[in-house]
Amino acid sequence: MSHFETDSIRIQQRSNQKEHSSPIYLSSSFTFDSAEEARAMFADEIPGNIYSRYANPNSSDLIEKVCAAEGTEDGIATASGMAAMFGSIAALLQQGDHVLASRSLFGSTHQLLTRVFPKWGISSTYGDISDYLNWEKLVQPNTKMLFIETPSNPGLEIIDLEWAGKFAAAHNLILVVDNCFATPYLQQPAKWGAHIVTHSATKYIDGQGRVLGGLILGSKELMKEVHFFARHTGPSISPFNAWILAKSMETLAVRMDRHCENAMKVASYFEGNPELEAVKYPFLASHPQHDLAVKQMKAGGGIITLTLKGGVARAQRFIDQLQMISVTANLGDSRSIITHPASTTHSKLSAEERARVGIADGLIRLSVGLEHYEDILKDVERAIEMSK
Ligand SMILES: *Cc1c(COP(=O)(O)O)cnc(C)c1O
Numbered sequence: 001m002s003h004f005e006t007d008s009i010r011i012q013q014r015s016n017q018k019e020h021s022s023p024i025y026l027s028s029s030f031t032f033d034s035a036e037e038a039r040a041m042f043a044d045e046i047p048g049n050i051y052s053r054y055a056n057p058n059s060s061d062l063i064e065k066v067c068a069a070e071g072t073e074d075g076i077a078t079a080s081g082m083a084a085m086f087g088s089i090a091a092l093l094q095q096g097d098h099v100l101a102s103r104s105l106f107g108s109t110h111q112l113l114t115r116v117f118p119k120w121g122i123s124s125t126y127g128d129i130s131d132y133l134n135w136e137k138l139v140q141p142n143t144k145m146l147f148i149e150t151p152s153n154p155g156l157e158i159i160d161l162e163w164a165g166k167f168a169a170a171h172n173l174i175l176v177v178d179n180c181f182a183t184p185y186l187q188q189p190a191k192w193g194a195h196i197v198t199h200s201a202t203k204y205i206d207g208q209g210r211v212l213g214g215l216i217l218g219s220k221e222l223m224k225e226v227h228f229f230a231r232h233t234g235p236s237i238s239p240f241n242a243w244i245l246a247k248s249m250e251t252l253a254v255r256m257d258r259h260c261e262n263a264m265k266v267a268s269y270f271e272g273n274p275e276l277e278a279v280k281y282p283f284l285a286s287h288p289q290h291d292l293a294v295k296q297m298k299a300g301g302g303i304i305t306l307t308l309k310g311g312v313a314r315a316q317r318f319i320d321q322l323q324m325i326s327v328t329a330n331l332g333d334s335r336s337i338i339t340h341p342a343s344t345t346h347s348k349l350s351a352e353e354r355a356r357v358g359i360a361d362g363l364i365r366l367s368v369g370l371e372h373y374e375d376i377l378k379d380v381e382r383a384i385e386m387s388k
Pocket of ligand 1: 080081082083106108178180201202212213
């Protein structure tokens with residue numbers, strides 16, 4: 001293993017064609033040299049590609065790069081981030097099991113836990129991030145999994161991964177960490193004891209808003225169950241999308257450096273602006289868990305939140321005044337993106353529920369892109385003024 005940047009670039013499947021850049025393997029199945037080889041491969045006695053629902057050279061490329069980045073032994077790549085979230089729970093739990101989860105979860109993960117898994121007898125309880133040191137009381141005799149996201153979306157609350165690793169070990173829980181916001185470049189949950197790391201590769205791993213993809217990563221032992229589940233339920237990623245994402249891994253480090261640098265500049269610039277109630281960014285000294293963020297993250301990430309004075313109406317006026325920044329639901333793109341959670345992604349939550357996960361009515365989520373930071377500042381500053 002070399003450095004992060006080198007592994008992300010140099011890990012690569014090779015064919016016998018001496019290609020320099022990985023080709024796309026658009027092939028549903030792969031041939032066997034003999035009946036005996038076919039038998040042995042199906043019996044898992046020898047490695048190799050059988051059928052693209054099981055594995056494909058492009059998905060293997062992606063998985064090996066991300067495993068090296070996360071420090072995990074094994075993984076699978078899926079068609080979307082949600083297929084990864086679903087698979088990590090469905091493969092490892094059974095009827096009667098219980099999940100303890102952080103309340104601030106991605107919207108669809110929340111729907112999985114509250115609407116989908118209860119149909120099959122898998123229940124869950126939420127713990128508040130602000131109170132996670134007291135989650136002891138939320139553990140039930142049938143609790144099998146601790147599922148967390150840090151930093152949270154969009155509240156940017158941080159959970160102590162060292163604490164989570166120890167808590168999971170003490171209660172014999174499988175610790176799953178959705179590491180989408182931080183990426184393996186900024187934070188490696190497995191280092192702190194996470195058993196499973198999940199990703200929506202759609203965000204920073206793609207980094208240019210092109211394809212969907214997801215990953216489930218962990219030890220060989222736990223991944224056995226996940227491989228079995230995926231092989232027979234079919235959430236496989238397309239070779240083309242895996243090729244895009246494996247290529248994107250080559251630039252993840254340099255992109256994240258710039259995302260973080262730009263986000264820090266934008267957050268610092270607007271901190272203290274009289275039109276804002278709050279500016280939140282994990283690496284600002286004013287973030288309530290700044291010390292923790294510095295302990296477990298290499299930099300603060302590409303997402304900041306700005307809370308405008310004047311609630312929903314002001315936030316909507318602000319968005320309508322933007323000239324460059326995109327108004328769209330994605331994040332982690334080279335282009336800066338703005339979202340107003342209270343009226344869109346989190347509109348189904350009650351005002352009280354939103355308050356519990358740190359979403360004020362005037363809160364704007366800004367995914368800081370790779371444009372020149374002065375142009376991002378200018379667009380935001382102008383929209384703040386024009387929306388008064
Ligand atoms: C986007 C996202 C997901 C879902 O991923 P998709 O690729 O959109 O299916 C899950 N978790 C987090 C934190 C996300 O931001």
